[in-house]
Amino acid sequence: MGHLILRVTIKILFAPIILFAFYVQFHGDYGPGGGFQAGVILASAFILHALGFGLATCQKVIPPNWLPAGMALGVLIYAGTGIYTMLFGDNFLDYDVIQPDSHHHAGQHIGIIAVEIGVGLAVACTMLQIFYAFAGREPEPMDDAW
Amino acid sequence: MMLAAAASAEVGSEVTPSTPEVVGFTGAFAVELCLLALLAATAVAMIRMRRLFGVAMLSGIYSLLSAAFFVALDAVDVAFTEAAVGAGMSTVLLLSGIALTAKVEMPVSRTRTIAPLIIVGVTAAALVYATIDMPGFGDANAPANAYVGRAYIEQTPSDIEVPNVVTAVLAxxxxxxxxxxxxxxxxxxxxCLLLLGAGAIRGGGRNDDGEH
Structure with a gap:
């Protein structure tokens, strides 16, 4: 458990950080950012929570066995977008085929958003997974501890 | 430690000569100079510090400063990633790694630091020598801007129609x-999952690996 001031600060910041992550995720077409940054920001919100309130509390919200599934699902969403465009007779990840009649390249927009969601999910789950793997271990006794 | 020194040498040497067009002492140039000086000072402090907690914090500060420098170079997407990953995520991972190990770096004898110092020095000299041939910062005829880069910038409004060219290229x-x-x-x-054990999946706790 962290210090009281840290815990209050984390409680205030937790929701805005997640909101900012989604802003970065879906605003990547228009400004700096995208799935990778959004995934890291989303994971950092939960890591901040785990640092302040303990790993067990955070693992109640996001159980550790969800994360490998989320990692794989993110990659599958990305690959699935590519397979989808191939099924409609175009190249792998050639998004124009999603909306071929659109005159403002709606297919490109849909494809980019789908792919970025895959990246965001994979990155967020991977970052949280690595943190869980580190923080879930108890420290080994040092040589000078004996 | 030496890796950090090499990285700092790389960053410092690669970007310093890339702004030769700055005529006179403009405000932007002053900001860049301050950021580079702070980067160098942080790197030196990291090398000299023995307490690993302080080193991890300084590495976060180093990443934040380089993110600020990327903003000064108009590479906003790179700066964003550096701030999120370098200053945020890797600092946390370093700290949770330090929690599992010793808190203070073992002292190293002077004679053992000579060979790494020579390697870092030679690498830095090679990088500085390589930057002499680099095109100027923002040079329109630079290879990175001339061929496919120019095509992306010209065709994104008609091909993809998203305002952020970086996203269009990336995705x-x-x-x-x-x-x-x-x-x-x-x-x-x-x-990480395989190396650090599946104990983290099963709900945390100690992974004995069948040793005891």
């Missing part, structure tokens, strides 16, 4: 590369 033109990067991130998470 559409070079979508297959980004797919590879996503798989790399996935593989990194998988490797």
């Amino acid at each position: 559409s033109y070079r979508g297959f590369d980004t797919f590879g990067e996503t798989v790399v991130v996935f593989t990194a998470g998988l490797a």
Whole structure:
């Protein structure tokens, strides 16, 4: 458990950080950012929570066995977008085929958003997974501890 | 430590000569100079510090300063990633790694630091020598800006129609590369899972590996 001031600060910041992550995720077409940054920001919100309130509390919200599934699902969403465009007779990840009649390249927009969601999910789950793997271990006794 | 020194040498030497067009002492140039001086000072402090907590904090500060420098170079997307990953995520991972190990770095004898110092010095000299041939910062005829880079900038408004060209290149033109990067991130998470034990999946706790 962290210090009281840290815990209050984390409680205030937790929701805005997640909101900012989604802003970065879906605003990547228009400004700096995208799935990778959004995934890291989303994971950092939960890591901040785990640092302040303990790993067990955070693992109640996001159980550790969800994360490998989320990692794989993110990659599958990305690959699935590519397979989808191939099924409609175009190249792998050639998004124009999603909306071929659109005159403002709606297919490109849909494809980019789908792919970025895959990246965001994979990155967020991977970052949280690595943190869980580190923080879930108890420290080994040092040589000078004996 | 030496890795950090090499990285700082790399960053410092690669970007310093790339702004030769700055005529006179403008405000932007002063900001860049301050950021580079702070980067160098942080790197030196990291090398000299023995307490690992302080080193981890300084590495976060180093990443934040380089993110600020990327903003000064108009590379906003790179700066964003550096701030999120370098200053945020890797600092936390370093700290949770330090929690599992010793808190203070073992003292190293002077004679053992000579060989790494020579390697870092030679690498830095080679990098500085390489930057002499580099095109000027923002040079329109530089290879990075001339061929396919120019084509992306010219064709994104008609091909993709998204305002951020970086996103268009990353997710559409070079979508297959980004797919590879996503798989790399996935593989990194998988490797951590395999190396640090599945105890984290089963709800944390100690993983004895059958030793006891």
